[in-house]
Amino acid sequence: MPPSESLTMTSFIVRSDHLIGNKVDNELVMIDLDSDNYYGLDSIATDIWERIASPIRVSELCENLLENYAVEKDQCQQELLALLGQMNEKGILNVVNEVDE
Amino acid sequence: MTDKFDLPPSATHQAFGLSWFFPFPFPFFSPTLKKMPADVVVELGCLPPISPDATQTTEWAFASLDKVHIDFPTVAKILVSNGNRVQIEKYADGTQESLSLLLMGGAASIILQQRGFFPLHGSGVATARGAVIFVGQSGAGKSTTLGSFVQQGYKMLCDDLAAIRLDDNGVAWLYPGVPLYKLCPDSAEALKVPTSDLSRVKAELSKFIVPATGCQADEALPVHAVYELSTHSDPELKIEPQNGSDKFNILLNHTMGKFSFRSMGLHTTHFRCAIALANTIRIASIRRPENGRIEPYQLVKQIEADFLA
Structure with missing residues (x-):
């Protein structure tokens, strides 16, 4: 599945619903039921995956993470966009960008 | 029909x-x-x-x-x-x-x-803690490790195909497979297995077929551990416990016939089984030195120390 939208701090994102997953220790392992690909998320990525079960703006997600992790804002934004970018490329994320009026 | x-x-x-x-x-x-x-x-x-x-x-x-x-x-x-x-x-x-x-x-x-089993490509032995299974790429030493345990008096459960089934309580059982194991000529020599009377598998690098009648466990045992065998350039054998998705990956990579699960509509069953297994058993990697052989007795003692701990 090709990425539908480019991803920025103002994008709205929500995780795809064609995956099932379970935790092994504190990491989430998932199978994509459409492609049969498997994904493993480390504990922080697992936390992020849980926070994107409902649509959320990337900037708001970043603010939430800053409250919970000892990380600088710049680094948080950069790493979050990189992770979400990978998920978008794999087709396991839905991205909606607002159209400028 | x-x-x-x-x-x-x-x-x-x-x-x-x-x-x-x-x-x-x-x-x-x-x-x-x-x-x-x-x-x-x-x-x-x-x-x-x-x-x-x-x-x-x-x-x-x-x-x-x-x-x-x-x-x-x-x-x-x-x-x-x-x-x-x-x-x-x-x-x-x-x-x-x-x-x-x-x-x-x-x-x-x-x-x-x-039938809903989880078939793992590996060799299993019966231990005081339950079934211990060795997986690994071809040539990684699954059967040789099994042979080493049998030589030390352990009973084998299976070679090559490990039939695992989860019961209603989520306990994974390993059922006894075929009462034989296959050894390459080098391993047979290291384990001092007399080979003059044994038949050989032509299709598999002339491996010897070693009958294990009498030294096979006859009942299923709960699975205690899965070890993934490979080699490394260090001179020492190293055992490292695995965690999280690495445990799942080992089970997935060594599932027998994994490419058929989707067509058979069994991929979610297999996925859930692998997760349940990963969450209930010990999974560790064993890296053997690629140069230099470890004596069968030493190999067994080191692995024993890990699963008995």
């Missing part, structure tokens, strides 16, 4: 926790000890054509919901259905040895998949 038997014939053999009927002598599986209907019936005859809804899953296999058709060049065509039927159409030049290997490996693993 009907798809079901009204009255299954009496079993002639047992393996992987199932009773089997063979219409020809099959010395590799253990004979049944009591009279019972066969869970799996093996038949010789002409096979129907590959069903049009089947998906080609490997070079030789075509899988659909209830059936897997294997067409193994020069050996046989085999149709495995519903977890209870194996139909064989031999090629004229196919040897009984190649056919037997195909039945003990590929065909048996499909039967297990269809």
Whole structure:
């Protein structure tokens, strides 16, 4: 599945619903039921995956993470966009960008 | 042709926790000890054509919901259905040895998949803590490690195909497989296994077939640990426990016939089984020095120290 939208701090994102997953220790392992690909998320990525079960703006997600992790804002934004970018490329994320009026 | 038997014939053999009927002598599986209907019936005859809804899953296999058709060049065509039927159409030049290997490996693993087992490509031994299974790429030393344990007095459970099933309480059991293991000539020499009377597997680098009758556990055991074998350039053997998705990956990578699960509609079952296993058993990697051999006794002692800890 090709990425539908480019991803920025103002994008709205929500995780795809064609995956099932379970935790092994504190990491989430998932199978994509459409492609049969498997994904493993480390504990922080697992936390992020849980926070994107409902649509959320990337900037708001970043603010939430800053409250919970000892990380600088710049680094948080950069790493979050990189992770979400990978998920978008794999087709396991839905991205909606607002159209400028 | 009907798809079901009204009255299954009496079993002639047992393996992987199932009773089997063979219409020809099959010395590799253990004979049944009591009279019972066969869970799996093996038949010789002409096979129907590959069903049009089947998906080609490997070079030789075509899988659909209830059936897997294997067409193994020069050996046989085999149709495995519903977890209870194996139909064989031999090629004229196919040897009984190649056919037997195909039945003990590929065909048996499909039967297990269809019955909801988790078939792992590995060798298992019975220990005081439960079943311990060794997985690894071809040549990583699964059978040699098994042979080392047998030499130290352990009973084997299986070689090559490990039949695991989760019970209703989520406990994973390993069922006894075929009472033999295969050793390459180097390993046979290191383990001081006399080979003059043993038959050899031509298809597998002339490995020796070592009968294990009398040194196989006859009951299923709860699975305690899975070890993934590989080599490294260090001079020491290293055992490292795995965590999280690494545990899952080891189980996934060494699942037998994993490419057929989706076509058989079993991929979510397999996924859930792998997760349950990963969460209940110990999974660790064992790296052996690539240069230099570890004495069988030392190998067993080091692995023992890990699973008994």
